[in-house]
Amino acid sequence: MAVTIKDVAERVGRSITTVSRALNDYDDVNEKTRQRIKQVAAEMGYQPSSIAQQLRKRRTDTLGFIMPTYGPRFSDPFFSEFLAGVGNTAAKSGFDLLVATRPPGEEELDAYIRNIQSRRVDGFIIVRTRRNDPRITLLQEHNYPFAVFGRTEKHNNFPLVDENSELGMQLVVNHLVEQGHKRIGYIAAPEDLMFAQYRWQGFKTTLAAHKLPLNPAWVMRGDLTQRSGKRLTHQLLSLPEPPTAIVASNDLMAIGALTAAQELGLTVGRDVAITGFDDIPWSENTHPPLTTVRQPIYQIGALVTEMLISTIHGETPAKGRVLLQPSLIVRASSAPR
Template sequence: MTVTIKDVARAAGVSPSTVSRVISNHPRISKATAEKVRRIMDELGYHPNLAAKSLVSKTTYTLGVFLPRPAEELFLNLFFAEFIRGIVTRASKSGYDILMTSCPSEQDEISALNRLMSGKRVDGIILLTSRRNDPVVQYLNEQQFPFILIGRSEEYPDVLSVDNDNVQASYDATMHLIKRGHTRIGFISGPPHLILSHDRKKGYEQAMREAGLEIREDWIIEEEFLQESGYRAMSILMSLSERPSALVVVDDIVAFGILRGLHELGYQVPQDMSLISFNNTALTELSSPPISSVDISIYQLGYLASQNLIHTIQGSYAGEPRTIVPHRLILREST
């Protein structure tokens, strides 16, 4: 016999409307009541009919995760796997599913958004990257469709977003190298159209200027977030007549490529080159040598992005539009 919402209400000693509010994570339901009702639901084997619920509430209980480039390229980087884990963990607590979509080119992005929005396939969208003059942010903002940005928008500073203070994080990483006695410090950046690349480069330059050190353009290389990018960067830097003695690297996976390139060229870390990178993904501790990295709390970024978007969809979000997640330096043998 099928267990109904009335059966759950009777067993929990509450009204059917209270059970409905628990299922939809209504903010006015106390934690104790919610836990009791969910326990009864588990004991009775009750599962909400989300399809029927969606017809009544006109919601899909699905969040869209918008991947701005081919997914196979993104998931070469451990950052995204950990980030998605945070998104999924929080979404599942509120009964939301995740729909991921990717675009092979920028020209297809608005069409992909339209498929999600006009088809009413999702209630809100999470944008994984922030770019300068981003047409996706502009379009979603104009359509007033619920979305959250990982990063920040220069054109729309008040859109819902979750980010680190990337300028300060890069400043701190560079100052660590300066305090270790380095005066010749290079910077391996990401693509220049990404705001994250811009902010981390800005923090590096601020630290260098404050210390009175020269910023050399031939020691700054802009690449994609790929291991091969670090490998190529080493071929360029180590062929110079005057080379840096330390590098601030925009992403751990790029740092792995740098390690490989230095090893093949016969150089040692940190004796010949010191490295500090970003993200503190799991493999940084296992590399040889272990890499110093800026921990940006990847999981927390994803978790908060999911949480803040869900609260916005439900009309219960009362925080600031921009949430900043703290960072910390994790120092290992590469510096």
């Protein structure tokens, strides 16, 4: 068995109380004793049992992150970067990270309930908010700390970070209009995802601001994968009067769109413009490179984690609601006509 505080206490001939207090730098222990205790503890390789500590301190110093995964071969570049942001920030504040992967739905919610009721973590990080998000409802009912990436329709009396998607889309549409495009199509994200709404709003509004028509036939809805981007683009470009530019609501679908356009013998950037949203690393190296909107995922992960830790500590986070400004990355997929 591992070495416990009792072993150390016996070794130095002091009580476990004194050992504990020495190691935690209380000032009611003699300096010499403290030195000796610290030395012996180090020699013996003593580390307090985190479990016993958690039980006694009534906190776990652990954050929960349940990743919504779609399908088994799940490989979303979003998550590894976000995870790095969360993990590094948590570690900096002495927090551990408990990660699980669940498809959205009942199983997912069960995981939340069990983790709450068994007090396994001190709080949760929520990503990819959905309409009427059941995770948020649940956590609020239980009065459990959490922080969110992605706006919601509810009263936001909880810490939240989001990108300004409307602005992002506005930048995209403005850019396309500058390039002379007048027939602009759109590939939307699944309706229940909150960001789908905001991006769509931004698109629609900006189009209207330019007094450009919004042909319903030019609007498709995909499931965020390349495959669906490709399929829908095939449809769009086969219309009698196809759009000259296609705005996809994420990079993966835009990349699928690139493929589709090329399969139809079109040169992207000249015959048709295609744009994405997210700026995943891949987008820099597509053919042609993809015009897109950059979201600083790593920083968002870090920020949302800081906010969660503040609320766990009982502080109201300095900023309760942050809207980050995205930037347009212009690349060859929307080159001047």
